[in-house]
Amino acid sequence: MEYLSFDPSTKSLTLKKRGILPKPAVNEVRIKIAYSGICGTDLHILEGSFPCKENGPLTLGHEFVGTIDEVGSEVTIFKVGQRVAVDPNSGCNKCDHCHNANYHFCKLGGINNTIGIYRDGGWATHALVPETQVYLIADEIEMQQAVLSEPLSCLAHGWDRLNPVNVGNKVLVIGAGIIGLLWACLLHLHGLRKTVTISEPQEKRRELAAHLGLDYQVENPTEIKEEFDIAVDCSGSAPAMEAAISLLGHGGRLCIFGVANPKAKLAIEPFQIYKKELTIVGVNINPYTFLKGLALLQSMSEKYLDYNKLGIKVFSLSQYKEALDALKKGDISKAVFKL
Incomplete structure (x- = not known):
């Protein structure tokens, strides 16, 4: 062994x-x-x-x-x-x-x-x-x-926590590591097309995201100015989450999927959460969603x-x-x- x-x-x-x-x-x-x-x-x-x-x-x-x-x-x-x-x-x-x-x-x-x-x-x-x-x-x-299958089962739990996610929602995916790429594929699987933007500071990973064939916008975080309905953080970066909150429109939702350092801190203006009625959703592993992850595996295997x-x-x-x-x-x- x-x-x-x-x-x-x-x-x-x-x-x-x-x-x-x-x-x-x-x-x-x-x-x-x-x-x-x-x-x-x-x-x-x-x-x-x-x-x-x-x-x-x-x-x-x-x-x-x-x-x-x-x-x-x-x-x-x-x-x-x-x-x-x-x-x-x-x-x-x-x-x-x-x-x-x-x-x-x-x-x-x-x-x-x-x-x-x-x-x-x-x-x-x-x-x-x-x-x-x-x-x-x-x-x-x-x-x-x-x-x-294990990371997809975690995405399945995240999808359950974040729903409803509707076709036409403007979605920001933060980070083009494997989890960000899988989230982008999951959104595409559910019918979201030209309303998704992938944010990634590393040029190599931006190139990777751009060649997924999803026809999504892939941008450096410093270039993103528009508002979004939903932001999914896949980076675990506290500064990236802070920036995402400022990019959310009224009724916007931030999904914290990436695992941050336990000592990281977020600086948030509570007035903005009140004014825009923002929601922050955490996602922790995959409680009873492994079968859903296997179902996603079957649905995504050929294309994604x-x-x-x-x-x-x-x-x-x-x-x-x-x-x-x-x-x-x-x-x-x-x-x-x-x-």
Whole structure:
């Protein structure tokens, strides 16, 4: 078994090997991983600006798909050989938040117990996952595209939180990283055409967004002066969110989708929120929307999820340094490990 070991105390990654594969518990499946993504949250963890497991080494990676190669003795739903995707999030199923279908607020679950953040994840050849967090991948979907099911499930939750989004709404998408590009594709899927603008300061990423084939405006943030009905922040940048609030018209809505540094602050004029009746909507992971993410995967795979158009590059696990460098430089929108 080959895996990347992250040391939270030194913020360092090390490629390691061990001869014995882990055995699944009675209610777990072992997955031979095919593809595993690097998320922006992983970059924040590596730089120490996002919380994760602190007591001992951790295998990162909360976006991964593969094939089941062993099942626990009490697993009844799945069998060896099935292709599956993993929802890394779950709840305790005991607290009020979980009983109200809000496990993402659970103190013991949600982002406080995510596979790949608090439990060993997918930057490895194999991973152990509870059967309750495993989903079958449709036969017509390629594994390479299926690795996007977790981020798409988060977009599905964001779409539910933000709706109604109507054809004709003027929408500003902030940031042309992979999440911004996927949001642009999602808006196009739902019928929005020439009323969407993508804001991105990096020239390489503006070029990438312009070649998606969506016929959207792609502009440097300093050049945007018009008003919008909706702004979706995919950058996690507090200054970008502040600028977006000033660009919202009456009744405008700001969706904070990007993950900001926990210490970042926003300077907001409450009078403007009052005067224009603005709404700020937060989006936190993917509570019970993984099936919706898989549905989006099927709907978007043929037209929108082309790796070349989206700027996604595939690396081997041993190329993790090159993958992280390419992401940090903005040369690519996303890196995916092929195991």
